[in-house]
Amino acid sequence: MNEQLRKVMAEVLELDPDAINENTSVGNQPKWDSLRHMSLIFAIEEGFGVRFEDDQLPELTSVAAYARALGC
């Protein structure tokens, strides 16, 4: 998976980078609550220089969804 994505995920979710993989999602990561959802969007928008559309926001609940949205 994209290393920058892994780094930001690990930072915001306060996890070891090795604990993040393609399958990480809201469903299997208890720390990924609604507040972290917002923090992740902020940190990833800043890190990748992008801005997600309103209808994308509720869908960004897994590493796979971020990878799709960022095209990485």
Place this chain on the structure above:
Amino acid sequence: MIAGLRVRFIRNFTLEPVSTWLSRELAGAGLSVSCKFGDYAGAPNEVAMLADAEHMDLTVVALGLEMSSPDFGHATWDAEASCERLLLLARTAVANSHGPLLLNAVLPPLHSASGGAVIPGRAAPEAVVDALNLALRELAATDPARVAFADWGAYARQLGETGTYDQRFWRSSAAPFAPPFLARYARDIAAVLRVNAGRVHKCLVLDCDNTLWGGIVGEDGLDGIRLSEDSLPGAYYREFQRSVLDLHARGVAIALCSKNNEADVFKVLDSHPDCLLRREHLSAWRIDWEDKSASIASIAAQLNIGLDALVFVDDSALECELVARVLPQVRVLMMPAISSQIVGLLERNNLFEALVVTDTDRARTATYRQNNERQRFSAEIGDLAEYKRGLVTELRIRTATAVDLVRVVQLLQRTNQFNLTSRRHDADAVRAMLGDPDVLVLCAELRDRFGDLGLIGVAIARRDRDGARIDTLLMSCRALGRDAELAFAIGLYRKIHDDWRAEWIEAEYLASGKNAQAADFWTRAGLRRLDSDMAVATAQYRSDRSLAELAQTNPDYVTLLVD
């Protein structure tokens, strides 16, 4: 890395994402942080309970008007009521809390619901918010050593609408502020934590060519460098110099580190009509062709401050990279490639934060300069004992009063090298000590033939039955190297003996990683070490000789006056 700092947030909106930026800010200073957020709707309750709340390194009371009412900023919004409630929360927080606290100015509505029209008989919401901000600022100023103030209005001015607000999460999650705003806020929160932890930057080390002026003085000559206010990029550099002088005015030492001919650089400083920075502003300089990391290390040594107290600014990516690699403790700033961004570089990075600026701060750069004279005097005399005698040092020791509180707390925060225990008591703790008959808080003031160094030492002792324990003994690095610290210890013994009739004293040395030079101090000051394990980082000492005898010792080289 120091064990985690703990920060409590009391807030009336969603603020959790700020912790990402706060962690980043502090990681740069080798500090880690854990954030505890109160209930979103619980602020009134939490400020009321602060009196009994557990101690934290900082309590951030983050109150905004954005979520004060669903019609915030619209024609129906009751600005007076919202502002009154907020001020009451802030007042309660200040009255009930003990440890360090951070308040903030609030933002007025972005747009005027009246379209800017005056509505007779009704105060404009902007004016109501202005009055609230004035009251909040005054509230913080009632206890400046403890209560810091974050100016959200300044962030909003600097960042603009899209840098300040994020409508998506404001409207969906009660989180009004955008990442740039949160990052800027985190920087100020980190600054307060760093100051309280004794991690402050004390000296700005500047390159010259393409940093203090445009161009290269060695090639372009005195007339060729760009520093004129009437043209670009000269005007940018001149504005940058003004920012440097602002720092100088509040006590930051200014040093130059440049690969240049010294004479060329001083020709600019002494005689260029547009150069604002002058020789008398400098505390140290290394202008030669030496490696910059070595030069920077020698500037730190000359000023007697740690490498982590330095900020280095250079336009060369190569030099910045080298210094950052060899001296990772030094904070390195590179001049922006886009020259208009030179303006405000130092302010944006806010590396020279201070919670309060005291008279001693304002006089500090003069002291660094006097220290250069002292060093030259030392070089002339050669013999160390003769030098110390020749300084004609006078150390006055007296009991601290409420007037000294701000400076005493500042010394407790800032002093690293000659600090036997490095206990960072905060303003509340010191205030309580001043009123406690079983605690002695002493100040030391020093003057010599070159000038007055002001209040440079703090000692704290606690009475224990027929004896006393020394909690703190510290002296600013500017006053070291002349045995004034030994004189201070004798003065402390004398006070303890005279005030309490104490028969014994116990003291300790706690290694902090920065105070190795004080490791054997208590032995030099006449005490005996109790434990014999030489490896331990903490050591206990006790008076063997009678305290009366220790108190009568006369210090070498220093005239000791005990009030």
